[in-house]
Amino acid sequence: MSEANIYWRIVMEGDTRDTMKITPFEYEDGSLKVLDQRKLPGKEVYLEIETAEDMYDAIRTLAVRGAPAIGVAAAYGYFVALKKWYNEEMSYAFTEISTNCTPEDFMAEAERLKDYLGSARPTAVNLKWALERMYGKIKTAAEELIELSEDGELSSKGVDELLKIAEKEAISIHVEDVEACRQMGEHGLGLLEKGMGILTHCNAGTIATSRYGTCLAPIYLGEERGYGFHVYADETRPLLQGARLTSWELNKAGVDVTLICDNMAASLMKAGKVDAVVVGCDRMAANGDGANKIGTLGLAVLAKHYGIPFYMFVPTSTIDLATETGNDIIIEERDGQEIYHMWFKESMAPEGIKTFNPSFDVTDADLITAVITEEGVIYPPFNEGLSEAVRKAGEKRK
Numbered sequence: 001m002s003e004a005n006i007y008w009r010i011v012m013e014g015d016t017r018d019t020m021k022i023t024p025f026e027y028e029d030g031s032l033k034v035l036d037q038r039k040l041p042g043k044e045v046y047l048e049i050e051t052a053e054d055m056y057d058a059i060r061t062l063a064v065r066g067a068p069a070i071g072v073a074a075a076y077g078y079f080v081a082l083k084k085w086y087n088e089e090m091s092y093a094f095t096e097i098s099t100n101c102t103p104e105d106f107m108a109e110a111e112r113l114k115d116y117l118g119s120a121r122p123t124a125v126n127l128k129w130a131l132e133r134m135y136g137k138i139k140t141a142a143e144e145l146i147e148l149s150e151d152g153e154l155s156s157k158g159v160d161e162l163l164k165i166a167e168k169e170a171i172s173i174h175v176e177d178v179e180a181c182r183q184m185g186e187h188g189l190g191l192l193e194k195g196m197g198i199l200t201h202c203n204a205g206t207i208a209t210s211r212y213g214t215c216l217a218p219i220y221l222g223e224e225r226g227y228g229f230h231v232y233a234d235e236t237r238p239l240l241q242g243a244r245l246t247s248w249e250l251n252k253a254g255v256d257v258t259l260i261c262d263n264m265a266a267s268l269m270k271a272g273k274v275d276a277v278v279v280g281c282d283r284m285a286a287n288g289d290g291a292n293k294i295g296t297l298g299l300a301v302l303a304k305h306y307g308i309p310f311y312m313f314v315p316t317s318t319i320d321l322a323t324e325t326g327n328d329i330i331i332e333e334r335d336g337q338e339i340y341h342m343w344f345k346e347s348m349a350p351e352g353i354k355t356f357n358p359s360f361d362v363t364d365a366d367l368i369t370a371v372i373t374e375e376g377v378i379y380p381p382f383n384e385g386l387s388e389a390v391r392k393a394g395e396k397r398k
């Protein structure tokens with residue numbers, strides 16, 4: 001059994017819930033598949049990822065989506081693509097002359113793939129975080145191997161070793177994400193009470209992560225422990241992650257979920273049906289401003305108005321201390337046809353209409369009641385707590 005399989009079994013152990021059998025990706029012995037979330041809820045089909053282009057397209061078109069899931073999938077995809085390049089291009093090119101490839105060749109490809117995959121989407125920091133982590137690990141190991149070699153080259157044995165290191169790192173990123181979500185679930189549940197009405201936006205559940213989800217993790221845990229939550233899922237225009245994904249996965253898990261249109265949240269709050277708002281995050285700046293799916297900011301403003309706690313679930317892999325405030329977060333803008341055409345049989349707007357389709361917005365730190373990380377719950381002002389959480393998570397990795 002490969003190391004990957006062993007890790008996977010450890011991760012799966014003890015989970016009998018049906019929803020926990022959903023996995024946004026499957027990795028086994030060098031082969032990677034991702035759940036095609038574009039087809040949900042109608043079809044549960046997996047896409048095979050064999051090349052860097054397959055991975056790029058799957059991320060770009062949201063076959064795989066949700067900040068943590070994008071990071072983990074990209075880490076596996078990076079390894080798969082690097083291995084393929086070496087096996088197909090380099091081994092062949094050097095058969096006649098030598099079995100070695102120059103360190104420059106290998107590292108140039110490692111860097112090219114990192115930059116290419118990293119450009120698939122701009123906002124979720126987990127993508128670059130995971131790829132930088134993969135590249136950094138390979139670079140350090142390559143430098144050590146080259147120093148030890150007599151001719152300053154990477155032997156094919158050396159490259160094999162580097163590829164094994166890359167595979168192991170992708171698996172670690174995966175396993176850590178499962179654990180981080182589990183811990184966020186426990187911390188988050190401590191903030192909630194039995195019978196609460198909980199509003200969520202977009203999908204920050206099982207399929208947006210490796211398992212459990214970020215802001216849906218306490219809901220799953222609560223369900224197991226008899227909390228009897230009533231969850232309201234915003235449909236989340238224009239790509240309908242709430243309607244297609246959140247209501248699908250919560251319903252499958254037997255959670256009491258009610259789907260609403262995005263513009264219904266205010267009246268639901270006014271009617272006293274919402275006791276807490278829980279959302280995920282794509283990138284949190286050092287000051288606690290958090291980018292998440294478009295519409296999140298509006299919910300935070302409403303929650304403040306009605307005195308409802310607003311909780312943002314942010315694994316440390318989503319905290320970007322290098323970005324000072326939310327003003328520096330790049331917001332992805334997507335094709336306008338997602339608004340007027342994609343889910344309709346006919347266009348729902350006049351031909352050639354101008355559109356504005358930002359995929360995310362930034363919720364100001366002062367609208368967030370608490371940030372929940374795997375390291376614990378952080379209250380405002382956030383700066384110190386966020387850097388402490390990142391430091392602690394980094395220490396554990398050493």
Ligand code: MRU
Pocket residue numbers: 062065066067068124201202203204205208209213214215241279280281282292293294359
């Ligand atoms: O465009 P998407 O579907 O990738 O956006 C996803 C979100 O905004 C999620 O809320 C966020 O990534 C957190 S996922 C745990």
